[in-house]
Amino acid sequence: MEPTTFILFGATGDLAKRKIYPALYNLFIDQKLPESFSLIGLGRREWSDETFQANVEQSLHEFSRREAADSIKIKQFVQAFRFSMLDIGRKEDYEKLLQLVEKREQELGIPQNRLFYLSVGPEFFEPIAANIQASGLGSTQGWKRLVIEKPFGHDLQSARELQENLSKSFMEDEVYRIDHYLGKPMVQGLETLRATNPVLQALLKNRYISNVQITANETVGVEERAGYYDHVGALRDMFQNHMLQLLMMTAIQLPHDSTIDQMREKKKQVVKALEPIRKQDVSLNIIRGQYQEGSIKGLPPAAGYTSEPGIAPDSMNETFIAAKLQIEDYFWKGVPFYIRTGKRMKEKSTRIVIEFKDPLTQLGAASKDSSLQPNLLVIEMSPDESITLQLNMNDPQHKGEIKPANIELHSSRADLPEAYENLIYDAINGDATYFAHWDEVELSWQWVQPILEAFEENLVPLYPYAAGSYGPAEADELLAKDGHHWLFDSKDEQNKESKQDSTAYSLVTP
Numbered sequence: 001m002e003p004t005t006f007i008l009f010g011a012t013g014d015l016a017k018r019k020i021y022p023a024l025y026n027l028f029i030d031q032k033l034p035e036s037f038s039l040i041g042l043g044r045r046e047w048s049d050e051t052f053q054a055n056v057e058q059s060l061h062e063f064s065r066r067e068a069a070d071s072i073k074i075k076q077f078v079q080a081f082r083f084s085m086l087d088i089g090r091k092e093d094y095e096k097l098l099q100l101v102e103k104r105e106q107e108l109g110i111p112q113n114r115l116f117y118l119s120v121g122p123e124f125f126e127p128i129a130a131n132i133q134a135s136g137l138g139s140t141q142g143w144k145r146l147v148i149e150k151p152f153g154h155d156l157q158s159a160r161e162l163q164e165n166l167s168k169s170f171m172e173d174e175v176y177r178i179d180h181y182l183g184k185p186m187v188q189g190l191e192t193l194r195a196t197n198p199v200l201q202a203l204l205k206n207r208y209i210s211n212v213q214i215t216a217n218e219t220v221g222v223e224e225r226a227g228y229y230d231h232v233g234a235l236r237d238m239f240q241n242h243m244l245q246l247l248m249m250t251a252i253q254l255p256h257d258s259t260i261d262q263m264r265e266k267k268k269q270v271v272k273a274l275e276p277i278r279k280q281d282v283s284l285n286i287i288r289g290q291y292q293e294g295s296i297k298g299l300p301p302a303a304g305y306t307s308e309p310g311i312a313p314d315s316m317n318e319t320f321i322a323a324k325l326q327i328e329d330y331f332w333k334g335v336p337f338y339i340r341t342g343k344r345m346k347e348k349s350t351r352i353v354i355e356f357k358d359p360l361t362q363l364g365a366a367s368k369d370s371s372l373q374p375n376l377l378v379i380e381m382s383p384d385e386s387i388t389l390q391l392n393m394n395d396p397q398h399k400g401e402i403k404p405a406n407i408e409l410h411s412s413r414a415d416l417p418e419a420y421e422n423l424i425y426d427a428i429n430g431d432a433t434y435f436a437h438w439d440e441v442e443l444s445w446q447w448v449q450p451i452l453e454a455f456e457e458n459l460v461p462l463y464p465y466a467a468g469s470y471g472p473a474e475a476d477e478l479l480a481k482d483g484h485h486w487l488f489d490s491k492d493e494q495n496k497e498s499k500q501d502s503t504a505y506s507l508v509t510p
């Protein structure tokens with residue numbers, strides 16, 4: 001791996017301590033960091049290197065997936081860390097930073113490979129990129145990369161403006177837009193699952209598939225992020241980025257071992273093929289909701305959204321969204337994709353469910369056997385990671401009866417890398433496969449824009465739902481009018497019964 005200087009804006013912030021330091025530490029333990037690695041943390045606080053290192057160490061104790069008990073390893077890890085005070089708007093701070101970066105490069109005898117990680121609010125992306133360029137930090141003799149956190153823009157126009165400004169300082173292949181869902185191991189495995197298994201590849205098309213459901217439900221509420229979330233809502237926070245990326249990763253068709261360019265082109269084609277939604281039709285296909293007081297898993301009632309600290313009492317911001325989308329291409333035409341995401345839901349669950357058609361009904365069998373459950377392929381990403389195939393089998397104890405059987409594959413490794421580990425590793429190695437390309441981001445905003453406008457103009461009702469539920473009843477009706485229902489929820493009685501009755505074959509992969 002190439003020697004790297006990791007320059008972290010926002011080194012004193014929440015994301016750095018909860019995600020970035022633990023990810024770097026786990027890469028270090030797994031020997032997946034370059035041998036010559038130097039990190040320079042930036043913020044306005046007057047921290048010495050020692051205070052910075054102590055804060056990093058503390059964050060490992062609090063947030064690392066691995067117990068950070070080996071004090072020798074931790075000391076080795078943090079000795080690469082230095083701190084420099086920097087106010088984003090002060091040009092002279094960048095000159096001081098350049099001197100420190102060059103000093104460290106000389107001390108370590110390493111080339112000028114610089115990775116700038118912007119773990120700061122989006123209003124700072126442009127001034128930082130411009131100052132990197134103006135100060136000479138960006139004129140390296142090695143490579144330079146810019147890793148930026150979400151959100152990338154607030155709507156289509158602001159995203160375009162941001163892109164235009166960033167492109168004055170960084171080329172597109174130097175920009176790594178983080179979408180942490182693309183770092184999740186199950187998401188990264190989707191393409192391989194399909195491309196290397198002809199049995200799945202053959203079936204993943206409209207001829208055999210009834211519908212696809214993508215869910216990212218959370219039990220947490222707005223937490224301490226009211227200032228951010230109340231201006232953003234579920235549509236911008238989750239749907240425009242994470243959920244549409246999951247849709248692209250589910251729908252792309254690629255040969256095994258395809259290149260990054262092929263993958264990006266195919267992802268782009270998927271969003272391009274999404275049937276556009278007109279502002280006046282938004283309420284037909286999109287349900288928005290806001291959580292009210294309610295109890296999750298028998299705990300004391302959680303406050304309603306508008307009673308949360310920092311939220312406007314009359315806020316019309318959505319904390320839930322459910323949508324029906326159609327991909328107008330050769331493979332998926334006619335297959336509805338249902339997407340939903342919400343806060344304060346009954347359970348934490350991120351999953352993709354693919355429901356297969358019932359060939360018996362299709363072939364016009366005299367009467368459909370109502371005990372038959374649909375075949376399902378379920379990809380669970382959170383809280384556990386697994387792949388389940390639901391099939392129908394003869395119940396050996398009651399001859400002639402047909403029962404669903406779930407074949408569940410899960411990894412025996414309890415310590416799978418976290419999304420940030422995968423993504424930071426890739427950024428250091430210059431592999432942008434699992435980062436969002438500008439074309440995808442722009443097309444996603446383009447598709448979402450009429451929905452943003454319809455919400456702003458109040459053309460879509462804001463349905464209340466109780467905390468601890470599965471969202472407003474209208475989200476169920478969205479599917480019911482097509483003859484479907486949300487699958488694999490624990491309230492999914494049909495599925496619950498079938499699970500109770502079903503034979504489970506649990507396979508653990510090495």
Ligand SMILES: NC(=O)C1=CN([C@@H]2O[C@H](COP(=O)(O)OP(=O)(O)OC[C@H]3O[C@@H](n4cnc5c(N)ncnc54)[C@H](OP(=O)(O)O)[C@@H]3O)[C@@H](O)[C@H]2O)C=CC1
Nearest residue numbers: 010011012013014015043044045087088119120121149150
């Ligand atoms: N926290 C999370 O879970 C997630 C965050 N994100 C994104 O990550 C980014 C960072 O979020 P988060 O860590 O939560 O934010 P915080 O508010 O916790 O941290 C902000 C950081 O920015 C620095 N900062 C603010 N103003 C200035 C300035 N004028 N000059 C120099 N540094 C400044 C602060 O340093 P100091 O105060 O020392 O100046 C601090 O380190 C945001 O874009 C957010 O949307 C994305 C996904 C999840």
Ligand SMILES: O=C1O[C@H](COP(=O)(O)O)[C@@H](O)[C@H](O)[C@H]1O
Nearest residue numbers: 180216218220237238242350382
């Ligand atoms: O990006 C975000 O994601 C989290 C949910 O991430 P997950 O990996 O726990 O599913 C969400 O809570 C947050 O609001 C959003 O900004």
